[in-house]
Amino acid sequence: MSLVLVVEDESAIAELIAINLRHAGFEVELALDAEAAQRAIDRVLPDLVLLDWMLPGGQSGVQLARRWRGESRTRELPVIMLTARAEESDKITGLDAGADDYLTKPFSPKELMARIRAVLRRKAPEALDAAVEVLGLRLDPATRRVTRRMGEALCELKLGPTEFRLLHFLMTHPERVHSRAQLLDRVWGDHVFIEERTVDVHVKRLREALAPAQCSALIETVRGAGYRLTQQLGAVQA
Numbered sequence: 001m002s003l004v005l006v007v008e009d010e011s012a013i014a015e016l017i018a019i020n021l022r023h024a025g026f027e028v029e030l031a032l033d034a035e036a037a038q039r040a041i042d043r044v045l046p047d048l049v050l051l052d053w054m055l056p057g058g059q060s061g062v063q064l065a066r067r068w069r070g071e072s073r074t075r076e077l078p079v080i081m082l083t084a085r086a087e088e089s090d091k092i093t094g095l096d097a098g099a100d101d102y103l104t105k106p107f108s109p110k111e112l113m114a115r116i117r118a119v120l121r122r123k124a125p126e127a128l129d130a131a132v133e134v135l136g137l138r139l140d141p142a143t144r145r146v147t148r149r150m151g152e153a154l155c156e157l158k159l160g161p162t163e164f165r166l167l168h169f170l171m172t173h174p175e176r177v178h179s180r181a182q183l184l185d186r187v188w189g190d191h192v193f194i195e196e197r198t199v200d201v202h203v204k205r206l207r208e209a210l211a212p213a214q215c216s217a218l219i220e221t222v223r224g225a226g227y228r229l230t231q232q233l234g235a236v237q238a
């Protein structure tokens with residue numbers, strides 16, 4: 001399930017957002033100020049952050065967004081800024097700080113959900129339920145099925161839940177090399193308490209699970225760097 005961190009000090013707005021997100025199938029974590037938001041991010045990297053501009057205490061939402069953009073672990077984190085300000089200059093400040101989108105209060109829950117989906121489609125497609133296909137291998141998050149058509153036959157693969165999430169992430173970010181730490185963050189949702197060699201164990205299991213469809217070679221080991229899902233035709237047998 002995809003996790004959205006809502007950073008908002010007005011509890012009525014935070015609750016309204018949370019209800020709509022949960023209704024749409026997202027898991028929600030709430031933070032009332034910048035410090036709580038940073039603690040949440042340090043613990044588990046969410047799929048997306050809704051970030052209020054005006055927060056109590058020393059740090060604004062814009063400062064937080066800027067800090068996240070400056071750090072490698074959070075550089076790609078999808079962020080939508082929420083604010084009561086409607087002036088054009090504020091909007092530009094927010095986008096300059098690295099926000100992916102910008103929503104002015106009051107907003108309709110419907111518009112919020114549409115913006116969230118648009119940002120996720122662009123930056124974190126693994127957080128959505130759309131089916132993905134690479135070289136004939138098809139993964140459907142809605143039905144949780146992984147299949148590959150081989151001639152006349154449809155080969156259905158059996159994957160454990162972790163291998164399924166790992167394959168989903170790799171298929172939605174093909175050709176890029178992911179370090180073990182990045183995979184722990186994005187697939188396990190936790191980079192602190194799990195050893196990096198856990199990733200190797202699950203990659204091995206994933207390759208074994210892909211073997212009946214002759215797709216094991218899709219998952220490449222990049223020495224000293226991590227893992228990559230290749231889209232090169234030579235990786236699979238027809």
Ligand code: CA
Nearest residue numbers: 009052054055
């Ligand atoms: Ca506020």
